[in-house]
Amino acid sequence: MGSILKAGMRSHLRQKDCRKFQNKRCNTGNIFVVSLAVADLVVAVYPYPLVLTSIFHNGWHLGYLHCQISAFLMGLSVIGSIFNITGIAINRYCYICHSLKYDRLYSTKNSLCYMFLIWILTLVAIVPNLHIGTLQYDPQIYSCTFTQTVSSAYTVAVVVFHFIVPMITVIFCYLRIWILVLQVRWRTGFRRVKPDNEPRLKPQDFRNFVTMFVVFVLFAICWAPLNFIGLAVASDPASMVPRIPEWLFVASHYMPYFNSCLSAIIYGLLNQNFRQEYRRIVVSLCTAKMFFVDSSNDVADRTKYEPSSSMLSNNLVTVDSV
Template sequence: MTMTSCFQKVLISNRNIFVVNLAIADLVVAIYPYPLVLTSVFRNGWNLGYFHCQISGFLMGLSVIGSIFNITGIAINRYCYICHSLKYDKLYSDKNSLCYVILIWILTFVAIVPNLFVGSLQYDPRIYSCTFAQSVSSTYTIAVVFFHFMLPIAIVTFCYLRIWILVIQVRRRVKPDNKPKLKPHDFRNFVTMFVVFVLFAVCWAPLNFIGLAVAVNPDTIIPRIPEWLFVASYYMAYFNSCLNAIIYGLLNQNFRREYKRIIVTICTAKVFVQESSNDAAEKMKSKPSPLVTNNNQVKVDSV
């Protein structure tokens, strides 16, 4: 099977490719930044140098912006699939879906790169990590809050409101019969991603509002923000990366089924390997010794 055919099979379910990208965005912080944060906690300070600080902060920002952009992409995808289902196959063909995913990551990189020039990626001893410093540039902080949080949240809210209106119409049977019907599994998938969006907005809202307040009037607001409030809002925001898998497991039956199938397959494979090894050992033990023939007979001459 060629690489192209494998990739085409993955793209057959183009609705799920955005969910996969959301999972990748959540995993980015677990690969590099979080281990460095733990090291900083154990050493009670950052001792890994400027380069690792910049890379850690960059990847954290990449994860955050990638998550919100992918959540926005999922909301637009669900909106097109449910509210404009007749045009969906054309809008989200395999080629178009791949282009959308590439565009999301390009926009994510473009959104993070200015941090390297502004100098806003700094170590914060309150949270033991290198992250975006809200007080470095008021203009940039306002732009970050607006373009990376408020605008995506507004787009996602519009999409889900339109979907909820359609759901209510279908439930009350006021929608014309010539329009596509909302299937039960489509509704369940929509509810799952809606909960993911709500949790993301709730978890990230406090930190973004603090950043917006600091950007508007840093000299007055910064001394008035309690340290515990900033720390709680920060860890609340990054804890959101752990919640998505829990939501999928609780609300998505297919996710639970596939997860169970993977676990069973892994366990079965281990048992099969062990049994094969034991069988091979038993066969070696029970294997009869070779027959003595004239060719291999050992002759003992008397002295």
């Protein structure tokens, strides 16, 4: 009996340690997701309200400084999103394809260092725009943004190093993950018992991978037209600019704007944890609102039915006189 209890306790401790170990792994991966969310929120705080103001006033009336700040933050969000998506893809690749090395590569300290490195590289990539003068107001899209016709060489460099190279890296990582997933599923289809030395892919890990893969696909679809137009314009600005339809040029700029809000929608649709958190936040807000209304009604009722101080003083005087 004692040996059975000891075995049960050891099994319970192992399961508890595995849960703690799994939570630690999830926390290190979530650092990059939070960083991506920050990159998406940057444009909502400052540039987007200024774009709406420019649309309402049919022009830019906020001055040169606000134009430069808005365009700088817009570029910071764009490059930061691309680099964070690349970091997430590398993180998922190491987590699924090289799980034995993952804990050494992605400890909490190392993950934070990688996140800071991403934002430092983002700043390094954005700063040259201030010296070259590519951050200008474009009346076609009512916003201050990166102007592709200022410097052809710099436009090509931006498209290659800030879009094509990261996208190739992400595609490589996700292709390797998909190959491993298909191999594991093919093997498990023919074996009831899987050897311990073969990679194990949990359903939660697979769902998280699919979520981030969909985020990457939508990001590539929304940003590809703008970058390909940039390459076309940089090749021959004089002849290519008149050939690009205005609707295509405007759509290629507003599609990336729309992409900033897609990540939260994808998280909510494909990830159960995010759906639960969304429900909890909505319920908390509704509960807080109802509590506030009930509290205000209780205060009003108490004020209505409580006797005033003058009435109490009169009653006291009457009692004393008796």
